[in-house]
Amino acid sequence: MWDFAEMSSDEVASLRARYEPLTQSIRELIDAALHVDADNQVVDQAKAQIDAAAELLRAHPASTRQGMALTPEGESIPWDNLGNGIRNPLAPPLVVEHTGPTSARIDVELGAAYEGPPGHVHGGYCALVLDQILGEVASRGSIETVAATGTISLRYLRPTKLGRLHVEAEIQRTEGRKIFITGHIADEDGTTVTAEGLFIVLRQ
Numbered sequence: 001m002w003d004f005a006e007m008s009s010d011e012v013a014s015l016r017a018r019y020e021p022l023t024q025s026i027r028e029l030i031d032a033a034l035h036v037d038a039d040n041q042v043v044d045q046a047k048a049q050i051d052a053a054a055e056l057l058r059a060h061p062a063s064t065r066q067g068m069a070l071t072p073e074g075e076s077i078p079w080d081n082l083g084n085g086i087r088n089p090l091a092p093p094l095v096v097e098h099t100g101p102t103s104a105r106i107d108v109e110l111g112a113a114y115e116g117p118p119g120h121v122h123g124g125y126c127a128l129v130l131d132q133i134l135g136e137v138a139s140r141g142s143i144e145t146v147a148a149t150g151t152i153s154l155r156y157l158r159p160t161k162l163g164r165l166h167v168e169a170e171i172q173r174t175e176g177r178k179i180f181i182t183g184h185i186a187d188e189d190g191t192t193v194t195a196e197g198l199f200i201v202l203r204q
């Protein structure tokens, strides 16, 4: 059983290398299931193999679950959480690139699993992506200054096409523990959703 509080960055990297491909395979499985058009025999065979894989994994349960963990070196590990958990295939595959102390960007591809309106990203997932990047920028990459969403307001300018998306966020101003921050999502035709958030740095 892992204990992140005792782990070096190398050990974390090794765990990441073990589980990230599993998460990606499950995402690909979901995508395949959303595109399949096969007969009973094929579907039954696939189901049996998936059930067998689930049984294999369940035979090796973790003694605890971790949404977000922290190593002694101060590295935060998004482990099981829905925003960007390494082990959570329901999390969009977000990699936040900090472009400065008060800003960040994400380039991500969202496919059929994230569909709401036909051919477009579900508005709730747009909200999740924006909440995640705003939260990470507001937290300034440090566990000392982790900030929670107090208020977030979204404006859906037009539907967001499935496919390659670009996301940005930037802190506008700070008042004590209150961080005022904006962001947006763009698809290949430009900005589709804008966000304004008030994030509050948690009391330690």
Ligand SMILES: CCCCCCCCCCCC(=O)SCCNC(=O)CCNC(=O)[C@H](O)C(C)(C)COP(=O)(O)OP(=O)(O)OC[C@H]1O[C@@H](n2cnc3c(N)ncnc32)[C@H](O)[C@@H]1OP(=O)(O)O
Pocket (backbone or CB within 6 Å): 076, 083, 131, 132, 133, 134, 135, 136, 139, 141, 142, 143, 146, 147, 148, 149, 150, 151, 176, 177, 178, 198, 200, 201, 202, 203
């Ligand atoms: C490396 C790691 C990376 C970590 C990266 C992490 C990324 C996380 C991204 C996901 C983010 C989420 O989804 S977080 C999950 C969704 N959010 C939540 O569950 C938060 C639930 N709410 C709470 O826990 C609490 O209400 C807080 C923490 C938001 C605030 O409580 P508090 O700390 O007691 O705040 P309090 O002293 O009352 O108020 C401080 C000031 O903020 C104002 N204020 C308080 N709440 C609000 C509010 N909801 N909206 C507006 N303003 C508010 C007050 O008026 C006051 O202003 P003044 O009088 O000083 O002017």
